[in-house]
Amino acid sequence: MLSLCFLPCITLPLTVAASSLQARQDDLSTFIAEERPIALAGALANIGGLNSSWVEGASPGIVVASPSTVNPNYFYTWTRDSALTYTMLIDELIFGNISLRKTIEDYTTAQAILQTVTNPSGSLWPAGDGLGEPKFYTNMTRFDGTWGRPQRDGPALRATTFMNLAPVLFNLNETETFLEIYWPLILNDLKYVGQYWNQTGFDLWEEVHGSSFFTVAAQHRALVQGGLLAQKLNTTCTPCKQASQILCFLQHNFWNTSGNYLTADVNANQVTRSGINSDPILASIHVFDANASCNTGSFQPCNSKMFATHKTLVDSFRNLSWPVNDKAAAGQAILVGRYPEDTYYDGGAWPLCTFACAEMLYDAVAQIKRAGILSVDSISLPFFQDLSPDVKVGNYTDQEMHAILANMSTYADGFVRAVQQYLPKNGSISEQLNHTTGSSTSASKLTWSFASFITMSRRRASQFPPSWGADTAQANTNLTAVQCKPSSYNGTGTYAPALAAGAPNIAMPCEVEVLFVVNATTQFGQNVYIAGNVTKLGGALNDPGSVILPLNPGNYTSERPEGYVDIFLQADQTVRYQYVLQNGDEFVFESGQNQDRMVKVPECGGEMVRTDDAASFS
Ligand SMILES: *[C@@H]1O[C@H](CO)[C@@H](O)[C@H](O)[C@H]1NC(C)=O
Ligand SMILES: *[C@@H]1O[C@H](CO)[C@@H](O)[C@H](O)[C@H]1NC(C)=O
Ligand SMILES: *[C@@H]1O[C@H](CO)[C@@H](O)[C@H](O)[C@H]1NC(C)=O
Ligand SMILES: *[C@@H]1O[C@H](CO)[C@@H](O)[C@H](O)[C@H]1NC(C)=O
Ligand SMILES: *[C@@H]1O[C@H](CO)[C@@H](O)[C@H](O)[C@H]1NC(C)=O
Ligand SMILES: *[C@@H]1O[C@H](CO)[C@@H](O)[C@H](O)[C@H]1NC(C)=O
Numbered sequence: 001m002l003s004l005c006f007l008p009c010i011t012l013p014l015t016v017a018a019s020s021l022q023a024r025q026d027d028l029s030t031f032i033a034e035e036r037p038i039a040l041a042g043a044l045a046n047i048g049g050l051n052s053s054w055v056e057g058a059s060p061g062i063v064v065a066s067p068s069t070v071n072p073n074y075f076y077t078w079t080r081d082s083a084l085t086y087t088m089l090i091d092e093l094i095f096g097n098i099s100l101r102k103t104i105e106d107y108t109t110a111q112a113i114l115q116t117v118t119n120p121s122g123s124l125w126p127a128g129d130g131l132g133e134p135k136f137y138t139n140m141t142r143f144d145g146t147w148g149r150p151q152r153d154g155p156a157l158r159a160t161t162f163m164n165l166a167p168v169l170f171n172l173n174e175t176e177t178f179l180e181i182y183w184p185l186i187l188n189d190l191k192y193v194g195q196y197w198n199q200t201g202f203d204l205w206e207e208v209h210g211s212s213f214f215t216v217a218a219q220h221r222a223l224v225q226g227g228l229l230a231q232k233l234n235t236t237c238t239p240c241k242q243a244s245q246i247l248c249f250l251q252h253n254f255w256n257t258s259g260n261y262l263t264a265d266v267n268a269n270q271v272t273r274s275g276i277n278s279d280p281i282l283a284s285i286h287v288f289d290a291n292a293s294c295n296t297g298s299f300q301p302c303n304s305k306m307f308a309t310h311k312t313l314v315d316s317f318r319n320l321s322w323p324v325n326d327k328a329a330a331g332q333a334i335l336v337g338r339y340p341e342d343t344y345y346d347g348g349a350w351p352l353c354t355f356a357c358a359e360m361l362y363d364a365v366a367q368i369k370r371a372g373i374l375s376v377d378s379i380s381l382p383f384f385q386d387l388s389p390d391v392k393v394g395n396y397t398d399q400e401m402h403a404i405l406a407n408m409s410t411y412a413d414g415f416v417r418a419v420q421q422y423l424p425k426n427g428s429i430s431e432q433l434n435h436t437t438g439s440s441t442s443a444s445k446l447t448w449s450f451a452s453f454i455t456m457s458r459r460r461a462s463q464f465p466p467s468w469g470a471d472t473a474q475a476n477t478n479l480t481a482v483q484c485k486p487s488s489y490n491g492t493g494t495y496a497p498a499l500a501a502g503a504p505n506i507a508m509p510c511e512v513e514v515l516f517v518v519n520a521t522t523q524f525g526q527n528v529y530i531a532g533n534v535t536k537l538g539g540a541l542n543d544p545g546s547v548i549l550p551l552n553p554g555n556y557t558s559e560r561p562e563g564y565v566d567i568f569l570q571a572d573q574t575v576r577y578q579y580v581l582q583n584g585d586e587f588v589f590e591s592g593q594n595q596d597r598m599v600k601v602p603e604c605g606g607e608m609v610r611t612d613d614a615a616s617f618s
């Protein structure tokens with residue numbers, strides 16, 4: 001158990017809720033003041049520990065995505081949602097809510113343990129691949145069901161969450177404590193980011209296998225922040241040197257010139273989607289730094305391309321003509337969802353995406369005010385002309401600038417009002433709102449929805465977290481497109497349980513890398529899995545309940561229908577395995593002699609082995 005002493009850096013009185021919510025439609029500020037404590041209590045009620053009134057049985061510090069257990073079942077803990085929720089809670093601590101100290105300690109211990117839980121994505125030792133597992137049961141055990149894995153944003157977001165605590169401990173002269181308890185935990189995640197950033201994974205919506213803007217932006221921030229923090233701690237962060245290549249990749253691959261927006265995913269085989277998505281908007285509020293300038297390397301909220309993306313996204317939802325948006329014209333705020341082609345729960349409006357549209361603009365207004373100049377270029381011009389029709393390409397200062405910013409703030413408020421009008425009287429925020437009726441749908445009481453309301457309301461009130469270094473030279477190594485190179489930090493063999501933070505001292509068995517490669521032709525919607533008689537391969541052959549490990553289809557072509565997976569298995573053993581075709585809910589196992597393949601894992605210290613197999617499922 002940790003015994004840290006947190007003190008607030010800044011103390012601000014928290015606005016306390018009035019009891020009646022009846023009259024709140026009238027005034028946005030009143031609504032926000034009333035909703036904020038409801039949202040905070042809602043987020044805390046979904047976390048195991050002291051205030052876990054909605055999630056009985058969840059371990060202390062474990063963030064449950066939603067108390068909903070059927071249609072849909074969200075009673076799991078996701079690394080991403082948890083980190084974003086605790087980023088908010090740590091901000092609240094910094095803003096003066098010292099009662100959150102205990103739950104932050106609980107989260108620390110829980111994450112130190114989860115880092116060590118071997119799961120279908122892999123394990124902590126030796127190669128750290130298990131850190132990319134997206135979700136676990138709320139009792140901190142592995143979830144073996146079919147899922148979009150790995151998701152490589154999780155470790156980056158978690159590292160950033162814990163790094164945001166550093167200023168609090170530094171103010172208390174507890175730098176040594178931070179180094180001892182938090183740094184090993186953070187370093188595991190930073191190594192993962194440095195090692196795997198240049199490999200594909202699933203996006204934050206768990207649907208697209210590729211490279212997501214949100215993920216890459218979060219990875220860049222984590223490694224920059226890690227490099228700067230390492231200097232303060234007089235230590236080193238070798239994986240953090242990958243930051244410049246991550247930025248190069250982010251800068252030169254996502255801008256869709258013809259459509260005037262940042263696309264959500266590259267390296268993905270998603271031909272049916274436009275790439276217009278809330279993903280980059282969520283990225284911009286995550287990498288927001290109040291001290292950053294608009295043309296800094298990371299895509300800050302006040303970056304021209306972000307304004308263009310905001311407009312393209314919002315217009316794409318406007319064009320869907322949802323009844324809830326009541327024919328709102330250009331420049332009028334509306335409810336938005338994840339992406340226009342979405343069909344999940346009818347592809348409804350997402351409060352957290354709509355709040356993000358507001359939050360990005362509050363952030364941008366603050367950044368432009370601080371700079372004292374608004375530079376409108378041809379990329380951002382259409383965004384500004386929707387709000388202030390007389391705007392032209394050029395620079396605005398003083399009253400002219402303030403008039404444009406006032407229109408932006410009003411526009412931002414419109415997104416909050418758009419959600420407000422459909423929230424139930426008790427202030428609960430679900431994952432989605434039905435785009436015909438506005439009623440709450442999908443998971444109720446979504447933790448991330450509550451967290452998104454709180455961060456939005458803080459930015460609206462000009463309350464900003466400390467700078468993470470977005471404007472430093474380290475964050476802005478400006479490489480040209482031809483200088484972008486594939487790269488990776490090799491952390492294999494250096495991942496270690498964060499014992500001082502509460503991780504168990506797991507044994508580190510000697511493992512050797514095995515690369516399973518197979519040619520197997522699939523139809524659209526089918527996936528190939530591998531099953532085998534060791535735990536990492538599900539533990540059994542010919543058993544639908546044990547099929548857990550999908551192959552990576554990243555190299556699949558019609559000429560060479562390849563699937564592969566690269567895992568570490570205990571040295572010096574024989575492993576039986578087979579390939580499995582997933583066709584909807586059905587698993588088709590290899591038959592005949594191929595239902596029982598064998599591979600010999602070399603002795604400790606041996607070279608990687610590669611299988612080259614061919615499978616058919618008729
Ligand atoms: C959480 O629990 C603590 C201890 O029971 C209590 O003091 C605090 O008010 C609770 N917070 C909320 C937001 O319910
Ligand atoms: C953890 O929770 C899962 C899902 O509820 C359950 O199947 C499993 O038995 C639990 N494991 C332990 C060790 O309690
Ligand atoms: C930290 O150390 C400085 C310099 O010794 C001192 O002025 C300050 O009061 C200390 N802060 C705390 C919270 O102990
Ligand atoms: C790896 O990096 C190179 C160079 O930036 C880039 O072209 C490639 O698309 C990246 N691949 C992935 C999966 O990140
Ligand atoms: C790091 O080193 C500098 C210079 O030697 C020293 O002033 C500082 O206190 C050290 N910081 C930590 C966290 O050890
Ligand atoms: C949304 O509302 C419409 C109209 O009442 C209904 O037909 C539809 O099933 C609802 N969708 C969801 C996901 O609740």
Ligand SMILES: *[C@@H]1O[C@H](CO)[C@@H](O)[C@H](O)[C@H]1NC(C)=O
Nearest residue numbers: 373374375376393394395396
């Ligand atoms: C706007 O200001 C920037 C920075 O001060 C300058 O580089 C740019 O040339 C100006 N643009 C116009 C159109 O005046």
Ligand SMILES: *[C@@H]1O[C@H](CO)[C@@H](O)[C@H](O)[C@H]1NC(C)=O
Nearest residue numbers: 295296297476477478479480
């Ligand atoms: C980075 O380089 C590009 C092209 O070389 C240039 O257009 C851009 O202004 C530079 N950005 C910064 C922040 O220096």
Ligand SMILES: *[C@@H]1O[C@H](CO)[C@@H](O)[C@H](O)[C@H]1NC(C)=O
Nearest residue numbers: 126489490491492493494608
């Ligand atoms: C990474 O490091 C491990 C341990 O030193 C080594 O066995 C492995 O071959 C290295 N992998 C690569 C791709 O260099």
Ligand SMILES: *[C@@H]1O[C@H](CO)[C@@H](O)[C@H](O)[C@H]1NC(C)=O
Nearest residue numbers: 533534535573574575576598
């Ligand atoms: C898997 O099968 C091989 C070959 O029969 C056997 O040697 C090995 O002990 C089995 N592994 C486990 C974990 O049962």
Ligand SMILES: *[C@@H]1O[C@H](CO)[C@@H](O)[C@H](O)[C@H]1NC(C)=O
Nearest residue numbers: 515517554555562563564565
């Ligand atoms: C997949 O493709 C990449 C890029 O061409 C290559 O480096 C890698 O070796 C391939 N992996 C397998 C398992 O064939």
Ligand SMILES: *[C@@H]1O[C@H](CO)[C@@H](O)[C@H](O)[C@H]1NC(C)=O
Nearest residue numbers: 518519559560561612613614
């Ligand atoms: C997989 O397909 C490629 C391309 O057709 C072929 O060169 C290779 O030999 C095949 N591998 C096996 C094991 O059949």
